Amino acid sequence: MSTQLLKEINKRKTFGIIAHPDAGKTTLTEKLLLFGGAIQEAGAVKNNKIKKGATSDFMEIERQRGISVATSVLAFEYKGFKINILDTPGHKDFAEDTYRTLTAVDSVIVVIDVAKGVEEQTEKLVEVCRMRNIPMLVFINKLDREGKDAFDLLDEVEQKLGLKVTPLSLPIGMGSQFKGIYNIWEKNIQLFVDENKQKVGEAIKIEDVNDPQIDQLVGAQFASNLRDELELIESVYPKFDRDAYVKGDLQPVFFGSALNNFGVRELLDAFIQFAPMPQPKETDVRIVKPEEEKFSGFVFKIHANMDPKHRDRLAFVKIVSGTFKRNENYLLVRENKKMKFSSPNAFFADKKEVVDESFPGDIVGLHDTGSFRIGDTLTSGEKMNFTGIPSFSPEHFRFINNADPLKAKQLTKGIDQLMDEGVAQLFTMEMNGRKIIGTVGALQFEVIQYRLEHEYGAKCSYEPIHIHKACWVEADEKSEEFKEFAKLKQRFLARDKKNQLVFLADSSFTITMTQEKFPNVKLHFISEFRRS
Template structure:
């Protein structure tokens, strides 16, 4: 584990239903050499995508829990939090956004900006998450990435800038033209492994130059150096990228990449975009509330020598007991440390630390600040903060939406009642939007949650 915080990216891939998010994640894992073959989401090969590790998800072809997984690209470590895209699971999305430093917004080049994209986008605004967009499925008929970019501006109010233009569209989609470097990029080989860089074809050169002008105009707002260079016509790639990065980090620009994950095109440039444009943990301001000081806000620093502050953002029942996903914001968390759970005031000794890859794990000795890992056998609820003894800080409590749908449930017999209450208890602990109560009028057990799909799960 290389500990260079500047080379760490914590990203979420958040998207509209079926815009191809899980397929994109799968390709990212493949190109970063984390998995060696590619499986499709609704597994025709009987395997299913690597991120959807729950059986239920394989059967339905949707993503439910945000599995945190880790990969490396160009010496950068990328932690991907796979967030659910259906409205019913908004608490999961909220929770993963607290933990991310940045996000990739995946949009379908045919469907464009849909209702859920708007919900997710409001959540990103609330947590000030910088993002880049990826317009996927450019190989489908009716694909029109420029319409999607226009919708990003009009419907979501993003200052969206085109980083690439497509070379051919729909069935003729061949590759992308990178308008920062002014090169055409093609993805050869059965799985798009061999990247071939050539000059931009004559037919789209005028369009590429025009889009490049627009990009420089938008980016020069963030760099005087670039503005001067633009007037003298001496813009370099580095200058342009650093200006775009400045704009992206303050959420004032949203760079847009295009491709087709299913056809293995455009994924590697997106990875370059993530490493070049997205913030590292020390560039993001994380605030905590100081309980000794009337909940006043404190800014955490990612110094490893400071006292530890970490947030448990997700619980799962693994085969070895409760698995707690955790993000360290300050200091580091090592095996054998004693930390305090701020909510309960109890001391917790850290036993086994692991780093997750969808559903396999590797053991590690410590989690430094800015990193994401998981703990075993620690009793806590999601949203709990762990701190070093001697300080009382809590990461801001998360905003929990009111449940929108309720159902009455009745167990078959006495034995079923015991196991039902056990299961419901676990759901309540894992998911704050899930509520259970006994109706005073009918004596039925009532459960309420964020939608039919949510309750069915």
């Protein structure tokens, strides 16, 4: 193993930011970029959404709605580290995109709104992280607003999210009384230095909490409260242990206000000290370690038309091992074909640039003419597939119809490409070839319609269809039992984009009865029980 490769691996931190919509995730992402010097000014995210959306919101529809629809990749350098952020959609209708993105991160920052506390979408995403033992760090945001008591929030995070927390910073006051933050991790205090609470002063080192300087800085009452709270923290919460954090057993908590730059630097400084470097990943053959010399990586996202002027599709590849080099031949395992890439992109804030080589932990964007699918594995030649990038059964289904007969070709191409991106899933009925779109949330139908029209010049309409669940079928297709099942259920059978057989069940009762009647025909709610 080359020392150069090891050095590059140790420099990299790749993480995702997850939150409920409006918890301030996009603002936090932008402020992190600001601290990293990757952007010069913060976009007016809140008050000027349409004209100047935040740096990480690529698509037009996102700018109009002010929600992150597509996962963006942002990278910057900070204190000798290369930091890759995967910004994820907070909106529940785009949960599947977020689940897949979580396969490409080595750690996660969970953003929670101080007033709203733990919300439903956060619970679901944290559950996925817990299932995968992804290290999590919690940032409680918007302390400049009136909100819940810090200890009530810590209890809520433990109870609702099932986490074991340890606070590494603590707010002094809140809302209109918010003075600043005491950083337990670095033993310092940071205060506002102007009346409007827009400017943050330099951190003041405080080795001992009984130092009378605290009373002078924040007033006797606030100083007294702070001492009581720190005493409580010491007696109630475990000490921070990096190993427990990396294993996903302990979650450090920071407080701040991303909008006012408060607590963001502290979060970033602590993060680079203890967040894990790129981690090993499982394939269907073996576990791959980052320090292996040979390149391997997987596609976790495909983004069509990032620039509507050019019909470009980018496949986002997370590098797992070795060094990825421009113009070298790599094997696309599913197709068993060699490919080379003359202009692989790296992402620096909102800009893309061509790179000659990339290392484990990095995300590269590969220009794609339609060869890639989500979950594809690229290697230096070894035949293996990275696992853990499933499709989930959608929750909403509609027939999709062509609303402009002259644009049939454009519609087919548009649907094909959007489905490769993982925006939704496409099922083609076995009986009559009709196309059904399945999505996690109803808003995705609107996004598909909008993008088909604006990016492909095609129009579609939808027709309701009653489906409870899409079940992937695992069975011996030559057996008599399967033949009887297929005959009886032919009106409900379809193929997905990978040509896997899917049973579109109209109720949970139907699923139960089918499984009782045909015990050897297994039904799965997740597509990844075998590889096509």
